[in-house]
Amino acid sequence: MDLWHLLFTLALICANDSLSTSDDLLQWPQISICRSPEMETFSCYWTDGNFYNLTAPRTIQLLYMKSIDEDWKECPDYITSGENSCYFNVSYTSIWVPYCVRLASKNQVFDQKCFSVDEIVLPDPPVHINWTLLNTSQTGIHADIQLTPRVSTMVPLYSLKMGRDYEIRLRSRQQTSEKFGEFSEIVYVSFSQLGSECVHSEEIGFPWFLVVTFGACGLAVTVILIVLSKQPRLKMLIFPPVPVPKIKGIDPDLLKKGKLDEVNSILASHGDYKTKLYNDDLWVEFIELDIEDPDEKNRVSDTDRLLSEDHLKSHNCLGAKDDDSGRASCYEPDIPETDFSASDTCDAISDSDQFKKVTEKEEDLLCLDRKDEEESLASLANTDTQHRHVNTQSENIQLWPPFAESTDSLRPSVHHQISNQNSLTNTDFYAQVSDITPAGRVVLSPGQKSKVGRAQREGCAEQNFTIDNTYFCEADVKKCIAVTSREEDEPHVQEQSCNEDAYFTTESLTTAGVNLGAPTAETPVSEMPVPDYTSIHIVHSPQGLVLNATALPVPDKEFNISSGYVSTDQLNKIMP
Amino acid sequence: MSAKGASLKGLLLVALLVSNMLLTKEGVTSLPICPNGSINCQVSLEELFDRAVKLSHYIHFLSSEMFNEFDERYAQGRGFIAKAVNGCHTSSLTTPEDKEQAQQIHHEDLLNLVLGVLRSWNDPLIHLASEVQRIKEAPETILWKAVEIEEQNKRLLEGMEKIVGRVHSGEIGNEIYSPWEGLPSLQLADEDSRLFAFYNLLHCLRRDSHKIDNYLKLLKCRLIHDNNC
Numbered sequence: 001m002d003l004w005h006l007l008f009t010l011a012l013i014c015a016n017d018s019l020s021t022s023d024d025l026l027q028w029p030q031i032s033i034c035r036s037p038e039m040e041t042f043s044c045y046w047t048d049g050n051f052y053n054l055t056a057p058r059t060i061q062l063l064y065m066k067s068i069d070e071d072w073k074e075c076p077d078y079i080t081s082g083e084n085s086c087y088f089n090v091s092y093t094s095i096w097v098p099y100c101v102r103l104a105s106k107n108q109v110f111d112q113k114c115f116s117v118d119e120i121v122l123p124d125p126p127v128h129i130n131w132t133l134l135n136t137s138q139t140g141i142h143a144d145i146q147l148t149p150r151v152s153t154m155v156p157l158y159s160l161k162m163g164r165d166y167e168i169r170l171r172s173r174q175q176t177s178e179k180f181g182e183f184s185e186i187v188y189v190s191f192s193q194l195g196s197e198c199v200h201s202e203e204i205g206f207p208w209f210l211v212v213t214f215g216a217c218g219l220a221v222t223v224i225l226i227v228l229s230k231q232p233r234l235k236m237l238i239f240p241p242v243p244v245p246k247i248k249g250i251d252p253d254l255l256k257k258g259k260l261d262e263v264n265s266i267l268a269s270h271g272d273y274k275t276k277l278y279n280d281d282l283w284v285e286f287i288e289l290d291i292e293d294p295d296e297k298n299r300v301s302d303t304d305r306l307l308s309e310d311h312l313k314s315h316n317c318l319g320a321k322d323d324d325s326g327r328a329s330c331y332e333p334d335i336p337e338t339d340f341s342a343s344d345t346c347d348a349i350s351d352s353d354q355f356k357k358v359t360e361k362e363e364d365l366l367c368l369d370r371k372d373e374e375e376s377l378a379s380l381a382n383t384d385t386q387h388r389h390v391n392t393q394s395e396n397i398q399l400w401p402p403f404a405e406s407t408d409s410l411r412p413s414v415h416h417q418i419s420n421q422n423s424l425t426n427t428d429f430y431a432q433v434s435d436i437t438p439a440g441r442v443v444l445s446p447g448q449k450s451k452v453g454r455a456q457r458e459g460c461a462e463q464n465f466t467i468d469n470t471y472f473c474e475a476d477v478k479k480c481i482a483v484t485s486r487e488e489d490e491p492h493v494q495e496q497s498c499n500e501d502a503y504f505t506t507e508s509l510t511t512a513g514v515n516l517g518a519p520t521a522e523t524p525v526s527e528m529p530v531p532d533y534t535s536i537h538i539v540h541s542p543q544g545l546v547l548n549a550t551a552l553p554v555p556d557k558e559f560n561i562s563s564g565y566v567s568t569d570q571l572n573k574i575m576p
Numbered sequence: 577m578s579a580k581g582a583s584l585k586g587l588l589l590v591a592l593l594v595s596n597m598l599l600t601k602e603g604v605t606s607l608p609i610c611p612n613g614s615i616n617c618q619v620s621l622e623e624l625f626d627r628a629v630k631l632s633h634y635i636h637f638l639s640s641e642m643f644n645e646f647d648e649r650y651a652q653g654r655g656f657i658a659k660a661v662n663g664c665h666t667s668s669l670t671t672p673e674d675k676e677q678a679q680q681i682h683h684e685d686l687l688n689l690v691l692g693v694l695r696s697w698n699d700p701l702i703h704l705a706s707e708v709q710r711i712k713e714a715p716e717t718i719l720w721k722a723v724e725i726e727e728q729n730k731r732l733l734e735g736m737e738k739i740v741g742r743v744h745s746g747e748i749g750n751e752i753y754s755p756w757e758g759l760p761s762l763q764l765a766d767e768d769s770r771l772f773a774f775y776n777l778l779h780c781l782r783r784d785s786h787k788i789d790n791y792l793k794l795l796k797c798r799l800i801h802d803n804n805c
Binding site for chain 2: 067095097
């Protein structure tokens, strides 16, 4: 409000001011300018104002005083320079001498100015300007002319175009002064006669440059508008999206958000899911080839083979005739074993290296810090066959033989720790998932029952898995499963705790299912090969573990969903 | 023996002196002596005048610019204009004040006047160049111009002395000189008074350089081109 008040006050003042000036009838006479055209004479001009209306007419006088004189003298000539002017001729003009002129009426002084003549020089506009052609360019398009306003003065103008008419005006000033005099009259310079034949060449052609420039700009603007426009159809029409590799039905955002359950459900629904995944996994191929070997029983377990793979390969790539392992990676799955070339063999070396890296990663995932617990099982490790665990990501599980103990060959284990862990169950910890049904069930390779039965039964009951977002140690889970599988070969509800620091991967679990909450009895699914385990999702809530749908009691039909996994909401519905 | 040697030496010395005097009297320079009107001299005299006119024009241009800058920078709010009617230290020299008077005065007198003015400005310009640097936040352009004017004025003075040496037939006139006593005013403690002193000095400089420029152009026209400019 204060600001508005201030502004209003200011506005009033300004209005008052302007009104007062406009209402003021008496405008004082003023000396407008004193000028000397050539530094020999000078004139002073003034304006009347509104003076005449009020007082007696025409009593204005111009008085002047040279610095040398003491008196004010009147203007010698009021006429020569026109009305309201005073002209000082040569005799009255002294240069470099200070003058003062005063506009007065009787005793009233209206205006006064002091100057010296050399300061007020404003040359007259030149008259009688002539021009001459200096030279013409070789192409005949341009020409230079010279203007001569005075005898001694020459003003050149360069690069005038032939075939055109020009209007030229001149004005001049003293060199050390800043002010120019008045413009002269127009000088007409015409080249039409001279350059008439060049008129056509002077015509400006079609402005291609402008067309191209504006066309490009317009196109750019259009493109930008289309890109920014919110009309997807238009955008799709002009800029069809580049197809990205995409699994039908999967939204990449789901993956980003981490909703693995939905993703998995979608994945499971795909009929050809298993064939597409892990197609290039070389050690899987290797496993496949091992499966093809008819003499399966005599072979060591695949993990053993896998682990000794690099050992063998490093020594002898080609001389692997008596050793099945290693050659698989040289082959495509269809190629028979005996048929391989050196190049393939050499590829196998790299494959084995890759596998070694994979296994090393697996090592990290495993609870290697729990060696102490494994110590007690070391004795078992010595007697049992060395097993390697294999990541159960392969899809061609049907080719996998049941885990067979091979007692014939004890391969030197590269990863003792892994073997120690593996020896717990005297078998591989993982069963290969043979198939994922469209219904979402995970089907494992057959014959797991017996294996599981041999599992150790120690310490499973004692341990309690914490429910919240912890990772389970492989060994602990194994133990758990051993207990559960012994009983029913069915997923059981167990609540067991584990070390907080232990962790597992979904693939590494061999539990048949850990159901949180109260144990419930599950209906056995006898018509299917009993799955050794169900993948467990880790979700970010305490109730986030997911089971095989078949393992759960399905109170209502809503759980007959295509997904093999149960979301948290569904889980909550199941549980009381 | 010593007396003879001494007398011989004395004689030699006198001879040298006399010859020196004679030579100097005739104006020993690398350029030929040229009395007024000689064509050869006119060429060289024309060259000298050309240079002199260029220098005087340049000096006037610099002083005019310097005055404008000073006026713009320091004099606007202080009402110096009204006081600038005060005389300059060269006012005592009676110089022609219009074209007619300048055309009527003898060229030698005019040349002497020009020399007198130039000499009178030698001292003030030296002090101006040094004192202007003590002005608070003086623009670089003013400082540079003060130094440049002082240098060019010296060169013009030398040139004019040469011209005068050529043109003068015989006697050298009274040396015209007007002393400058304005140094204390440039060193006043009161800033306003000091700036006014500078303003006056620069105003006088502009005026006097304009005078000299016009006189030299007029002389050049008269002496070289025979008034056919």
